[in-house]
């Protein structure tokens with residue numbers, strides 16, 4: 001698939017306007033759904049397309065929708081997760097700012113599938129511009145009769161509201177997000193019940209990522225079979241946005257079918273590692289997934305291939321580190337993030353992340369002891385799978401994998417009583433002249 | 435009551451209420467408006483929001499204190515938030531922070547004596563491909579260099 005879907009209008013600032021969108025076939029998919037399909041047919045098509053969630057866990061979208069009880073007389077809600085807060089991830093921001101109607105059309109189709117008349121876009125507070133673009137896009141779509149009351153004369157109503165977050169990573173987690181939307185602290189809920197049964201306002205709720213939903217117009221314009229034909233196999237289908245950050249020559253946002261080879265992405269599309277340096281490590285799917293060594297990166301970036309080598313596709317945010325990177329320092333940086341963002345409900349995560357920060361700080365400063373290696377591993381293992389939400393796992397996985405794969409470097413810090421790496425903290429802006 | 439939303443903000447708040455079946459859910463949106471209107475989440479502001487939303491003041495405090503977006507103390511006219519998470523750190527975020535600290539003669543977490551700038555280190559801003567990144571009030575500034583920082587800060591009146 002050379003044809004781009006998300007990035008086809010990359011160089012055209014008009015792409016966010018409804019005139020442009022409609023002129024290029026926009027809202028046709030929504031119209032065809034509204035006029036000719038039943039909710040069950042929509043769910044069936046999405047199942048057939050193989051679309052899996054792009055927010056991190058890769059759960060099949062059609063299946064998630066089918067869990068919403070049809071006999072419930074409570075209203076149904078859809079939340080589009082636009083919190084985009086996983087370090088290394090910057091794909092949803094592009095869709096929000098540049099293709100807002102693709103996203104709204106997707107929200108509309110998903111809402112119809114679960115019989116929802118009130119949808120929310122939960123957008124991180126920092127995306128002030130993005131929230132403004134969405135507000136304007138919603139107003140445009142309502143003015144054209146694509147959203148709002150009695151849409152396209154079919155009697156179907158759908159209100160979409162932009163709900164701004166307020167600077168908490170945990171509100172990206174779906175049940176934390178639901179609590180936050182209800183006007184509470186973003187404290188994740190125990191599951192079950194799953195949101196599809198009891199979500200926001202005590203009602204059945206579907207939470208889907210921005211990119212997941214933005215795929216829907218493609219599925220209903222070109223057909224489930226077309227979509228299913230994109231990607232390496234029937235379980236990994238559709239176009240995908242890949243975020244690459246760190247020490248490559250051309251960091252940025254890329255689009256390929258699911259299953260892009262990571263080695264190729266780094267060395268061909270991103271131009272390789274910056275001159276004079278070598279690759280040391282890659283975190284392939286956002287900061288929460290296990291790290292890879294250079295010899296492991298000849299891998300297909302899809303859900304199952306990355307899982308097969310013990311990592312995850314996650315949010316497809318590849319963070320590339322070269323030989324000037326101290327991995328103790330990098331892990332410390334990440335654990336500081338998780339310690340700060342732990343919501344504090346569960347003891348293993350609240351206390352464990354803090355202890356990991358303490359241990360890593362002393363190793364980095366040259367005050368570590370050899371026992372610290374096992375201690376760190378033990379703390380991480382005692383967080384993993386022992387918390388209400390997967391933030392605990394997200395904090396534990398980097399630690400366990402860094403220790404497992406780069407133990408030598410940690411031990412060298414301890415033996416030498418200091419950091420052995422020639423760190424390069426200078427400002428590096430590869431595209432400064434662009 | 436001593437403080438109140440402007441008429442415009444009150445209208446906006448009424449519009450917001452229409453989207454929610456439960457008024458409690460308007461607490462975060464109300465706090466966003468409060469930040470725009472009053473800048474700081476003082477006890478007085480929180481009491482006002484409580485009466486507006488129809489919840490106890492303690493709930494507003496409890497919720498507002500969970501989120502980093504609502505400042506509890508007075509901040510500078512321009513709040514500079516430099517991302518310090520991994521991707522930005524790899525591209526030189528620490529150097530950016532050091533540079534701004536020297537330039538403004540304050541440490542991260544502080545406000546300049548004239549009340550113009552507050553400098554903060556924050557976590558991933560979702561813009562890692564154009565690191566290093568900072569946000570000043572509502573706006574993002576990406577692919578930062580020392581020269582760019584000079585230009586941006588010097589342009590702020």
Ligand SMILES: Cc1cc2nc3c(=O)[nH]c(=O)nc-3n(C[C@H](O)[C@H](O)[C@H](O)COP(=O)(O)O)c2cc1C
Nearest residue numbers: 053054055081083084085172173174208209212390
């Ligand atoms: C700590 C944590 C943070 C998360 N942050 C996000 C996020 O910023 N955006 C997102 O779409 N999903 C995030 N997720 C995943 C959501 O919980 C949820 O699985 C996802 O939004 C479902 O959408 P999908 O099925 O379309 O992928 C996060 C999960 C965890 C545990």
Ligand code: FES
Nearest residue numbers: 517522559561562
């Ligand atoms: S790490 Fe700085 S924007 Fe993501």
